[in-house]
Amino acid sequence: VSKDLDCGDCLERLYAFLEEDxxxxxxxxxxxxxxxxxxxxxELEAVKRRDAVLAKVRECCGADVAPPALRDRIARLLxxx
Amino acid sequence: xxxxxxxxxxxxxxxxxxxxxxxxxxxxxAEDLVQETYIRAFRFREQFRPxxxxxxxxxxxxxxxxxxxxxxxxxxxxxxxxxxxxEYSLYRRMVGGAAASSSPDPEAALLDGLVDxxxxxxxxxxxxxxxxxxxxxxxxxxxxxMAEMLDIPIGTVMSRLHRARKSLQKRLYELARxxxxxxxxxxxxxxx
Numbered sequence: 001v002s003k004d005l006d007c008g009d010c011l012e013r014l015y016a017f018l019e020e021d022x023x024x025x026x027x028x029x030x031x032x033x034x035x036x037x038x039x040x041x042x043e044l045e046a047v048k049r050r051d052a053v054l055a056k057v058r059e060c061c062g063a064d065v066a067p068p069a070l071r072d073r074i075a076r077l078l079x080x081x
Numbered sequence: 082x083x084x085x086x087x088x089x090x091x092x093x094x095x096x097x098x099x100x101x102x103x104x105x106x107x108x109x110x111a112e113d114l115v116q117e118t119y120i121r122a123f124r125f126r127e128q129f130r131p132x133x134x135x136x137x138x139x140x141x142x143x144x145x146x147x148x149x150x151x152x153x154x155x156x157x158x159x160x161x162x163x164x165x166x167x168e169y170s171l172y173r174r175m176v177g178g179a180a181a182s183s184s185p186d187p188e189a190a191l192l193d194g195l196v197d198x199x200x201x202x203x204x205x206x207x208x209x210x211x212x213x214x215x216x217x218x219x220x221x222x223x224x225x226x227m228a229e230m231l232d233i234p235i236g237t238v239m240s241r242l243h244r245a246r247k248s249l250q251k252r253l254y255e256l257a258r259x260x261x262x263x264x265x266x267x268x269x270x271x272x273x
Contacts, residue, residue: 018243031236052189053250060200061219066098
């Protein structure tokens with residue numbers, strides 16, 4: 001495996017990487033590429049945002065608010081202004 | 082003069098609380114966890130670098146406090162592992178070259194029939210390290226921010242979120258199917 005993985009190789013192997021099906025050296029090369037490659041990260045963030053399951057979870061979890069009593073307790077931690 | 086740091090920090094209270102609630106799965110523990118997070122944030126405020134992401138900084142304190150102090154005394158036993166699940170994923174579709182289709186998503190239509198409570202329960206059943214990445218995604222953090230917050234490689238964040246999503250997909254699909262939503266959606270509409 002070449003140490004210099006390009007973005008095409010990266011996306012091609014992405015599924016195997018996510019499934020943890022790659023050999024250790026391939027896995028390491030993917031990890032290095034993903035940590036530094038802005039275009040790949042941008043693409044993967046976009047995929048994440050489009051995902052229906054995650055969108056559903058975001059929609060269902062976003063509504064809870066802190067109880068007023070907790071808000072008061074936190075406010076009392078602040079120094080008097 | 083009103084303190085901007087403290088005011089800004091307080092603006093994330095709801096986000097911290099709802100994340101703590103899903104992490105601890107207990108309203109009382111969630112309140113304690115959030116209070117402890119703010120105590121630490123105010124105590125160590127010099128460590129925050131102005132101009133960097135305050136929300137990420139606060140969530141880092143929240144997740145570290147949870148991992149170090151609350152995890153062990155959780156009222157509900159944690160599931161240790163995820164089952165292996167087969168799936169038809171967006172990642173696979175993307176890798177196969179058919180990504181970014183704007184056609185109506187049958188998966189989204191199926192999920193529309195589920196209520197919040199069912200989705201939240203499915204999320205709360207996930208093992209903690211998988212649940213955490215989903216919760217951070219809910220709050221809008223990127224893979225990179227999650228990796229920094231949890232001190233793990235970015236690839237590990239990605240595989241955790243991928244596996245969490247697969248497990249949720251399976252659970253939610255089963256719920257929908259059991260309620261007959263899947264069957265109803267699959268029926269041809271008369272006269273069309």
